[in-house]
Amino acid sequence: MEKKAIIVGAGLVGSLWAVYLAKAGYKVTIYERRPDIRKAEISAGKSINLALSTRGWKALKEVGVDKEIEPIAIPMYGRIMHDMEGHQTFQPYGAEGQAIFSVSRGGLNAKMMDIAEEHGNAVIHYSHRCVDVDLEKGIVHLHNEETGANVQDQADVVFAADGAFSAVRYNGMQKLDRFDYSQDYIDDGYRELLLPANADGSYQMDKNALHIWPRGRFMLIALANEDGSFTCTLFMPFEGENSFEHLTTDAAVDKFFKETFPDFYEMFPGLIDSWHGHPLSSLAIIRCFPWTHGKVALMGDAAHATVPFYGQGMNAGFEDCTVMWELMKKHNENWPVIFKEYEKLRKPDGDAVQDLSKHNYHVMRDYVADPMFLLQKKIEKRFSDLYPDKWMPLYSQVSFSSIRYSDAWNTGMKQDAIMKKVMDRPDIEQVWDSKEVEEAILSMIDA
């Protein structure tokens, strides 16, 4: 008998998961709320360029589709910090040659849909909004936004990859007794700007780095696009001093950029027009549990939406595919067993990627411009080079390994406690590369 699966959401995770299911012999149907983005203008604004890193590549590679993404991915080997005078400082992300990759959400999503259709033999129904779900029976009720028709479909197994505000979770899981759920908005919102290429199509800045203008309580970042432009994002509080509430007139916006990001301002005569082209958006961390019930499982943002500051949202969602796939093989497609183990195994990692994202927000915003923080990173790098099996920097654990997020987070917090003691030495700037500091770290690791 034919095995049938439904995926709700043709986003990044849903499209990739379709390829996995097809590989296991499932006939896959995807229902997507939006129209086909490949035929329409990509909606402006809420995109934030994505940073594809090791976990994401691994999940793509497992089903042989990494080669199709490589051409649209731009390697970024480190951060370039821009100070108030326009001086730039480069800080590598990892070892020589290690990079995270800038990809545009729209471009990647379109490519992933192609892949789902070609490699997953998936049928994607667009403009289908999930309005109800029978978790026990695996029935999904949908409203066709174009025809107005109400349809339903049933499958052996249903996956909700329909994002942070998942309709499957809302209409199904959230009505269950004892379903834990939280949505926490951070105090900061974001607004995008598209910094154009030079007239000759070349980049205005180094494309192989993530650019940051850290300014304490707020920051601007920029990631390169294939066409020479940069997608730039201003993260800032909604209210208070230096907040979006003060940027309500063109004059205020112009003055703010001119005074706060002078080198950026110089590059960007069309700033104000670009400002108007994108809405102010909010950012939330969404946690819930359980992630599965009956024949339905949540994946990606539907299970563990996070804020974008570690660039791990998509990577975590792709890794959900890796984890689910391993469990499918381990339990021979016994879904009730797979689902139980999936949510139990993966929930701490979903929580950890959220903790990591919040942590990195502070790092990017407050610390990357701090000389003592840069010194700390130098000490960590020196020690890690000397004792690679005793110390992998947290950033490398998260971005360049498949170490469980929860393990990375725990190790990272221990490393932070050790480094805090090291940095508390009044003479640290003199002795940072001494044998003594090295021994002190060693003894604390083994303590």
Place this chain on the structure above:
Amino acid sequence: MEKKAIIVGAGLVGSLWAVYLAKAGYKVTIYERRPDIRKAEISAGKSINLALSTRGWKALKEVGVDKEIEPIAIPMYGRIMHDMEGHQTFQPYGAEGQAIFSVSRGGLNAKMMDIAEEHGNAVIHYSHRCVDVDLEKGIVHLHNEETGANVQDQADVVFAADGAFSAVRYNGMQKLDRFDYSQDYIDDGYRELLLPANADGSYQMDKNALHIWPRGRFMLIALANEDGSFTCTLFMPFEGENSFEHLTTDAAVDKFFKETFPDFYEMFPGLIDSWHGHPLSSLAIIRCFPWTHGKVALMGDAAHATVPFYGQGMNAGFEDCTVMWELMKKHNENWPVIFKEYEKLRKPDGDAVQDLSKHNYHVMRDYVADPMFLLQKKIEKRFSDLYPDKWMPLYSQVSFSSIRYSDAWNTGMKQDAIMKKVMDRPDIEQVWDSKEVEEAILSMIDA
């Protein structure tokens, strides 16, 4: 022009708040989802007798309705602990004569509805389910569950006192951008039993105490009703050792009570029938913010539902009325200003009553049977008697004062830290009433 207010929910808080609004000259309309409980059998099960304490009485007194509740309230002067051998130990809640009051939820709610109609001139529409709300305009859309009609109503100001799973919050607030929300279920559920009176109508136990059978990870409690019966509640984990999952047969239930609560078992030949009369229910802590938007404010459980272990859910809801009333007077019914200050002022107290409730769960379940805990309480009482302005026990702050919950919680945590150090003395059992211990506490308070 006539001032008009809508209250959604004719529960305890909604009914009381109607009296306040009437006093301020508002024409009050209440919409209640359920039928009139005064005309129907009170629904079995989900009641947990309530404990009315100082904050609740204060809110009733302000509008002169406390005298109507007194006849149905039974004072409880302390806890009576029942050990495995049936031995009873009494522990007073406060000073001589201080009590919290047992009231049945159904009886109190019926009385409060009478009061809303008589003192508040409120019109209560029953079987009206809120299906949508326009927060900005103060319009409430309702479905009449009896006639099937859809109706709507509009007022100058709308109050949602419709409980933990508030329809106003769900259909209104929860759809707002940047609305923080969480529902956290505790690992434990509860099930009620109604221990009958003796044949002559007299009580089987002392009615003027809250009875507890603390058993570590679970507990049974009993509160007196007016008719000689006791409403008893078993709180226990859903899963694991000693959990509800093992109590699935009559034999298992019988054996469990016989072995775990022998004196209770002896009093209760009809135990099994009573067990079947009530469902297993879950317990959640619900937090959200903001509590107000446009013309609508959340009150009581709709804003800050908690678990019942401090007996403060209703008292906190009644105190919301006190707080809102003070702000109405302060800001001369300028609702936008009142609402902003209400949510800012009261949110930390909503959070604190939840922290207190979780804390007291552990106290009731794990500690009240512990001799060292009882000694600690004796030391605290002795010190508090000597220095009443330096130490008010946490329980008294919460139950016998109107000190803000958030202040009580902070003070209580400081007291706990001090008492932990005191109890860590190896000789504490010998020196507990010494001048030395007294001085040690004094110095820690002033530190």
